[in-house]
Amino acid sequence: MSGDAGPLVRKLESIVELAPEEREGLRTLPLTIRDLRPQQDIVHEGDRPTQSCLVLEGFALRYKLVGGHRRQILAFHIPGEIPDLQSLHLKTMDHSLATLTAARIGFIQHRALHDLMARHPRLTGVFWRETLIDAAIFREWMVGLGRRRAPARIAHFFCEMFVRLDAIGLAKDRVIRLPVTQEELGDALGLSAVHTNRSLQELRSQNLFTFEGGRLVINDWEGLKRAADFDPLYLHQGSGGDAP
Amino acid sequence: MSGDAGPLVRKLESIVELAPEEREGLRTLPLTIRDLRPQQDIVHEGDRPTQSCLVLEGFALRYKLVGGHRRQILAFHIPGEIPDLQSLHLKTMDHSLATLTAARIGFIQHRALHDLMARHPRLTGVFWRETLIDAAIFREWMVGLGRRRAPARIAHFFCEMFVRLDAIGLAKDRVIRLPVTQEELGDALGLSAVHTNRSLQELRSQNLFTFEGGRLVINDWEGLKRAADFDPLYLHQGSGGDAP
DNA sequence: TCGCGGACATAACATAGGTTATTTCGGGGT
DNA sequence: ACCCCGAAATAACCTATGTTATGTCCGCGA
Numbered sequence A, B: 001m002s003g004d005a006g007p008l009v010r011k012l013e014s015i016v017e018l019a020p021e022e023r024e025g026l027r028t029l030p031l032t033i034r035d036l037r038p039q040q041d042i043v044h045e046g047d048r049p050t051q052s053c054l055v056l057e058g059f060a061l062r063y064k065l066v067g068g069h070r071r072q073i074l075a076f077h078i079p080g081e082i083p084d085l086q087s088l089h090l091k092t093m094d095h096s097l098a099t100l101t102a103a104r105i106g107f108i109q110h111r112a113l114h115d116l117m118a119r120h121p122r123l124t125g126v127f128w129r130e131t132l133i134d135a136a137i138f139r140e141w142m143v144g145l146g147r148r149r150a151p152a153r154i155a156h157f158f159c160e161m162f163v164r165l166d167a168i169g170l171a172k173d174r175v176i177r178l179p180v181t182q183e184e185l186g187d188a189l190g191l192s193a194v195h196t197n198r199s200l201q202e203l204r205s206q207n208l209f210t211f212e213g214g215r216l217v218i219n220d221w222e223g224l225k226r227a228a229d230f231d232p233l234y235l236h237q238g239s240g241g242d243a244p
Numbered sequence C: 001t002c003g004c005g006g007a008c009a010t011a012a013c014a015t016a017g018g019t020t021a022t023t024t025c026g027g028g029g030t
Numbered sequence D: 001a002c003c004c005c006g007a008a009a010t011a012a013c014c015t016a017t018g019t020t021a022t023g024t025c026c027g028c029g030a
Helices: A006-013 A020-027 A110-119 A121-147 A150-167 A182-189 A193-204 A221-228 B006-013 B020-027 B110-119 B121-147 B150-167 B182-189 B193-204 B221-228
Strands: A032-036 A041-043 A051-057 A060-066 A070-077 A096-099 A103-109 A175-177 A209-212 A215-218 B032-036 B041-043 B051-057 B060-066 B070-077 B096-099 B103-109 B175-177 B209-212 B215-218
Touching: A006 A020, A006 A051, A020 A110, A020 A121, A051 A110, A060 A182, A060 B121, A070 A121, A070 A182, A070 B121, A103 A110, A110 A121, A121 A150, A121 B060, A121 B070, A121 B121, A150 A175, A150 A182, A150 A193, A150 A215, A150 A221, A182 A193, A193 A209, B006 B020, B006 B051, B020 B110, B020 B121, B051 B110, B060 B182, B070 B121, B070 B182, B103 B110, B110 B121, B121 B150, B150 B175, B150 B182, B150 B193, B150 B215, B150 B221, B182 B193, B193 B209
Parallel strands: none
Antiparallel strands: A032 A103, A041 A096, A051 A103, A060 A070, A060 A096, A175 A215, A209 A215, B032 B103, B041 B096, B051 B103, B060 B070, B060 B096, B175 B215, B209 B215
């Protein structure tokens, strides 16, 4: 089954301009599409994949297990992103990739990506840059994990997801879909589920946002940014990517 | 002033084989060399550099400040590495780069790197890969910061530095130079200096290593790996990069 | 309609880790 | 030989966060 890489083009164009033939090359990338269920593993630590995954709809996440049961979520991925683009140059997966929600995923053979970049050398830089932004987000998360207290970590995460989803047109007014349980939130932010809940209560009392039923509504963007100590520079979205 | 990029070649060849003309291209990269003192800033968050830095001798580190005084160290860099290679595609620095020790640094214009990669397309993949390994290390640190307790975090850091330095021939028998104060260690691992000291004591009582005067001596590699829950896969050093 | 399970909430308690302060040690300069 | 100063060590105390346990709410399937 083959399909349309539209979300990828939209994502890349949210940062750089593409030439028509580059856009065409991206759109006609040979994709194998699969609809996956929530919480389903896609690639596992230790695998040696020959293809990369493009998120077309829904959310994906990357994680690593430690000591068998403790989980650290490393990243959340939104439509248009290629979570394991790195496997293009790192043969063995050092972490796992899974769906968060039900999701439509497009699989692209590495060969197809290499061919595309050979035909359009400028796209090499564009993809490389995507992996560098990925790394920039890791760095910011490191700062949170190492040096921010729980409430600020949560607030920061909310800011980040809002800006990223807004950039690809998935924020409606001040609302985003953010179907993350408190346990998943804790696994991403290095917190226990209980403490995640506590910190969420604390934040709630400040009326900065509403977070329920997998929806995040921003009530006070400036206040939330302040609580989070959030500066969107690290997302490298040209404009400054601020908004609501 | 111009100089020799030998350490870069050695570093890259610790992972991939290079063709003679690629090696030659790397070695003749136009370098401006400067000798810097310890703890000296090289590039600062917000800068828009037109060059990248190659560590020739000594150690460098990347860090981010939060709330003005709290510091999170993001990475340590050893000879042959290019800590801010990412600035090739991300125009604005989202963190700062500084020396840890006295260091000899080679500055390379982005233009020179782009030219080199245009002449030797395979080198693009090699450099890209370096930035991907960088990101893999960030991920592993995230796991430590989020899910490992202080002693394991320290042990893990020691394992990592040993393996990395060993790969470029800077481990002598079971000894590496690791000129990091306890405060710097804490800033890297998300700990206070006091707790870093406490955890170090705890580890010391297990006789896994000796760490003093900026030297780390491994007494029990298997035991240290166990305490750290260390698996070198994430360093992507082909062989497995294990040793002592 | 009932009953079940997942997500959320809350309470009581345990502990890893942070803070502040003081002391010791050791090397480099005068 | 003496002084200084940065790094390390240690102690007392505080707090953020983890753990275990239990209860509530609500949507969904039988």
